Amino acid sequence: MAGNTNSSSADAEFKSASGTLKARRAVCYVVLVIISILCLFWFYMLFINATRSNDELGQGFTLLPSSHLGENLKNIFNNGTIPIVSGMANSVIIAALTALLSTYFSTMTAYSIQVYNYKGKKAIFTFILAIMMIPTQVSALGFVNLVKGMNLEDNFIPLIVPSIAAPITFFYLKQYMAANLPLSLIEAARIDGEHEIGIFNKIALPLMIPAIAVQAIFTFVSSWNNYFTPALILHDSSKKTLPILIAQLRNADFLKFDMGQVYAMIAFSIFPVIVVYLFLSKYIVGGVTAGGVKE
Amino acid sequence: MPNKDLNVQFTNRGRSGKIDKLNIWGYIFLLPFTLVFIVFQLIPLVNTIYNSFFENYMAGLKQVGPNFVGLANFGELFKSGDLVKYFGNTMIMWILGFIPQIVLSLLLSSWFTNPSLRLRFQRFFKTVIYLPNLIMASAFAMLFFTMFDITGPVNGLFVKLGIFKEPFSFFTSIGATRGLVAFMNCLMWFGNTTILLMAGMLGIPVDIFEAADVDGATPTQVFWKITLPLLRPILVYVMVTSLIGGLQMFDVPQILTNGKGDPMRTSMTLIMYLNKHLYSKNYGLAGALSVLLLIITAILSFIVFKVTGEEELNKKAR
Numbered sequence: 001m002a003g004n005t006n007s008s009s010a011d012a013e014f015k016s017a018s019g020t021l022k023a024r025r026a027v028c029y030v031v032l033v034i035i036s037i038l039c040l041f042w043f044y045m046l047f048i049n050a051t052r053s054n055d056e057l058g059q060g061f062t063l064l065p066s067s068h069l070g071e072n073l074k075n076i077f078n079n080g081t082i083p084i085v086s087g088m089a090n091s092v093i094i095a096a097l098t099a100l101l102s103t104y105f106s107t108m109t110a111y112s113i114q115v116y117n118y119k120g121k122k123a124i125f126t127f128i129l130a131i132m133m134i135p136t137q138v139s140a141l142g143f144v145n146l147v148k149g150m151n152l153e154d155n156f157i158p159l160i161v162p163s164i165a166a167p168i169t170f171f172y173l174k175q176y177m178a179a180n181l182p183l184s185l186i187e188a189a190r191i192d193g194e195h196e197i198g199i200f201n202k203i204a205l206p207l208m209i210p211a212i213a214v215q216a217i218f219t220f221v222s223s224w225n226n227y228f229t230p231a232l233i234l235h236d237s238s239k240k241t242l243p244i245l246i247a248q249l250r251n252a253d254f255l256k257f258d259m260g261q262v263y264a265m266i267a268f269s270i271f272p273v274i275v276v277y278l279f280l281s282k283y284i285v286g287g288v289t290a291g292g293v294k295e
Numbered sequence: 296m297p298n299k300d301l302n303v304q305f306t307n308r309g310r311s312g313k314i315d316k317l318n319i320w321g322y323i324f325l326l327p328f329t330l331v332f333i334v335f336q337l338i339p340l341v342n343t344i345y346n347s348f349f350e351n352y353m354a355g356l357k358q359v360g361p362n363f364v365g366l367a368n369f370g371e372l373f374k375s376g377d378l379v380k381y382f383g384n385t386m387i388m389w390i391l392g393f394i395p396q397i398v399l400s401l402l403l404s405s406w407f408t409n410p411s412l413r414l415r416f417q418r419f420f421k422t423v424i425y426l427p428n429l430i431m432a433s434a435f436a437m438l439f440f441t442m443f444d445i446t447g448p449v450n451g452l453f454v455k456l457g458i459f460k461e462p463f464s465f466f467t468s469i470g471a472t473r474g475l476v477a478f479m480n481c482l483m484w485f486g487n488t489t490i491l492l493m494a495g496m497l498g499i500p501v502d503i504f505e506a507a508d509v510d511g512a513t514p515t516q517v518f519w520k521i522t523l524p525l526l527r528p529i530l531v532y533v534m535v536t537s538l539i540g541g542l543q544m545f546d547v548p549q550i551l552t553n554g555k556g557d558p559m560r561t562s563m564t565l566i567m568y569l570n571k572h573l574y575s576k577n578y579g580l581a582g583a584l585s586v587l588l589l590i591i592t593a594i595l596s597f598i599v600f601k602v603t604g605e606e607e608l609n610k611k612a613r
Contacts, residue, residue, distance in 0.1 A: 021411065028406050028414055035399070036423045039482065043426075045448050046438055061451030109328040116321025124325070131336075133536070133596035135543045137566050138589040141346055141573060141581045142339030162335035165328045196320040225431040227546045228566070232573060243433040243546070250437055250550050262441060269434045277429055281422040288425070288490045 043274065050260070050267040057259045072264035081252070082245050083237060084265055088272075090234075091224055091241040094159050099220040102163035103173075103212045104205075110174040111204055115186060132167040137228060144232050154236045159229065169215045176211035177204075214287035217280060224273065242269045340589075347582030353575065360579065368583035377568065378584070384473075384556070385564040388548070389541030391477030396485045397533070403485075404492035405518060424486035432483065432546035439479060440466075440551050466552070469561045476548050476562055480541075488533055495529035496522060531602045539595050542588065545570065 049057060051069040076084050113125050136143075147158045181204055189199045205212075227243035234240050240248075249257075249265055277284065347368055351360035372378045403424070407417055414420075427435070443449050443465040450462040465471040499522065507517050523530075545566040548556065554571070556563025565588060572581035 025412055025414070028412060032403075032406075032414075032420050035403075036420060039423050039427055039486075042435075042438055042442065045442060049441075049448065058446070061448045061455055105327045105331075108324050112321045112324035116318045116324070118318045118321040121321065128328075130596070130600065133539055133599060134589065134592055135539070137543055137545070137569060138585045138592065139336060139339040139343050140569070141578060141585055142342030143335070144573065145342055145346075145578075146335070146339050158335070162331060165332035165336060170328070190317075196317065196323075200324070221429050225429075225433070225546075227431075227433045227549075228570070243431055246431070246433045246437050247550055250440065250553050259441070262437075266434050266438050266441070270430055270438070273429055273431065274426065277426060278422075281425070282418075284429070285421050285425050285490060288487060 043270070046263060046267050046270065049263040052260055052263075054258045054260045057263075068260060069264070072258075072260040073268070075258065075261050076264050076268060079261065082248055082265065083240070084242070084245060084268055086238055087240055087242045087245040088268070090156070090239060091243075094156050094230075094241060095220045095223040097156075097160045098163045098223040099216040101160060102166045102169055102219045103216045105164040106166050106169040106215070107173050107177075107205060107208050107212060108200065109170050110177050111200055113174060114177045114181065115183065115204075128167045128170060132171065140229065140232060143229070147233055152233075154234055154239050156239075158233055159223075159226075163219065163223070166219070169219060172215055173208065173211055177208060180211075181207055214283055217284055218287065221273065245269075343582050343585045344589075345582070346578045347586045349579055349582070351579045352577040358576075364579070368579045369587070372580060372583050372587070378565075378587075380560070381556075381563050381565050381568045384560075384562060385542060385544055388473050388476045388480070388544065388562065388564070389538065391473060392480035392484075393534070393537055393541070396481040396488055396537075397530075399481070399485045400488035400492050400533075401523075403489045404496055405522065407489070408493055408496040421486070421490065424489060426486070427483045428487050430483070433550045435479060435483070436547045436550035439475060443471075443475060467558050469558050472552065472558060472562045476544075476551060479547050479551075480544070484537065484540075488537070491533055492526065492529060495526050499525050528602050532599060535595050535599045535602070539592055539599075542566075542591060 044063075048063065048065050050072060052062075052066040053068040053071065056066055056068070076082075109128075113121060143158070147153055150158075152158050185203055185207075186199055189203055194202070225243065226241075227247065230241045231244050231247065234244060246266070246269060249262060346361075348363060348365060349361040350364045350367065351358075351362075353359070403420075406412055406414060407421070441447055445462045445464050450459065453459040454462060463471070465475060503521055503525070504517065507521055512520070543566055544564045548562045548564055549567050549570070552562055554567065556567055565584070569581055569584050569588070572578075572584065
């Protein structure tokens with residue numbers, strides 16, 4: 001990717017008339033600010049409403065926070081029907097293990113394709129690229145049957161282990177490896193008598209850390225947000241993840257509910273991701289293009 | 296894009312014998328992927344396709360089937376009209392969201408990459424517009440449901456500002472419900488698309504723009520005559536992958552309408568329909584629907600594959 005100076009409409013017209021350029025820039029900023037408000041408004045309102053009591057929420061709209069955040073949080077932690085704390089714990093366990101396994105084994109798959117030469121390698125590589133776009137939903141029926149057959153319902157294994165075969169993660173890591181893993185380094189380690197598994201773990205893996213980190217974040221987030229598959233597998237309320245509990249919240253008789261609690265629960269499942277994102281945004285925004293566009 | 300450096304590696308070194316033996320490790324390292332793929336993706340896929348040819352559902356508490364019925368499940372899907380209706384819903388909501396999404400993304404990415412504009416706070420704006428993409432779709436939908444409820448803050452605000460005379464019931468209006476789903480999809484994806492398009496725009500060689508500059512082209516002309524045509528491969532990529540994503544639309548309308556697709560099933564999507572059959576254990580129809588979705592996505596994937604392949608060729612030609 002080239003630098004900023006590299007690109008569009010370096011137009012003489014606007015250079016000469018700096019007034020027009022200023023006006024154009026002003027329009028850009030106004031539009032960008034409006035769009036930013038459109039993106040952030042919902043989360044701001046969520047925060048405000050999570051601090052208000054049910055009675056206050058009934059009184060209508062306000063932009064100012066109230067003082068009931070602690071009370072609302074206490075209520076959701078003690079809520080027996082929707083166990084949000086165990087839901088968060090389950091989500092964290094599943095997403096973290098998924099990110100870990102998926103990136104480790106995708107790096108291994110990429111390593112196999114990148115470093116070794118064997119029969120059928122090209123075909124395998126093309127095949128993995130070809131299945132990249134196939135959505136998981138189309139095999140959901142067979143997946144549920146399989147999980148039932150293996151007696152793994154209400155178990156986290158069918159939500160974690162399948163991520164070992166992740167074509168998109170693989171492709172990203174393969175691209176990165178092609179540019180950043182010198183084969184001479186592997187040769188040298190072989191001459192030193194290092195075992196192949198040792199070379200992978202001690203030499204290749206550390207060199208891949210930047211790419212692995214980006215993919216780990218994306219895998220974590222998509223597992224964290226996943227609703228369709230976990231909802232088919234997890235039925236026991238102590239095993240449910242956050243998205244399933246949110247759906248249950250939608251299912252619950254809405255008006256009888258304490259709206260303060262409803263907002264607090266939504267906030268509880270959204271804000272941790274926002275906080276983490278604010279710290280990692282540099283890597284995440286930078287990582288989008290590398291994974292999406294094949295350059 | 297099968298990599299060009301694949302073959303140069305250890306091919307000509309068979310003489311030593313040792314390297315050949317080492318290549319066995321290629322298979323060993325490939326093993327976890329292969330095993331997991333076969334068990335958790337291939338077998339389920341074959342099982343799904345197999346199920347699509349059988350009558351297999353629950354009539355009350357009694358299970359009917361499985362009996363082999365050939366293509367009858369597919370016939371039933373088309374005959375009932377539901378499939379066509381839900382496909383239509385999915386497409387309408389996708390298009391309603393995609394058009395503003397692509398327009399907004401083209402606008403923002405051309406601003407961000409424009410050197411003469413020199414916009415500041417780019418990092419901040421990019422961070423903000425990408426944020427909705429990471430939010431749990433189900434929680435985001437639940438948030439919108441509470442926000443746009445008849446007693447919710449949006450109605451409160453609009454009544455206060457005098458835009459509405461009285462609270463408007465968004466979720467009993469077909470247009471408003473579909474519009475909200477589309478709006479949320481747009482909001483969640485335009486940041487991602489902007490960043491992809493920016494990469495594409497930065498990849499266009501500068502000399503083309505310089506030449507246009509010398510010839511006295513206006514910014515509008517440059518955008519329509521140079522940027523857009525050269526961006527075509529990425530635009531097609533964005534559009535087709537977004538379409539594949541659109542066909543998988545589930546979380547947002549499912550939570551927003553509590554799985555009912557209200558009003559009158561006008562916001563019911565294909566995956567919501569699939570989900571319904573999976574829950575009611577109508578495996579025959581669920582299988583047939585999955586196979587149809589598989590065929591559609593396979594065709595679309597093939598287009599992506601072709602387009603990105605062509606792009607690669609163009610790059611080499613340059």
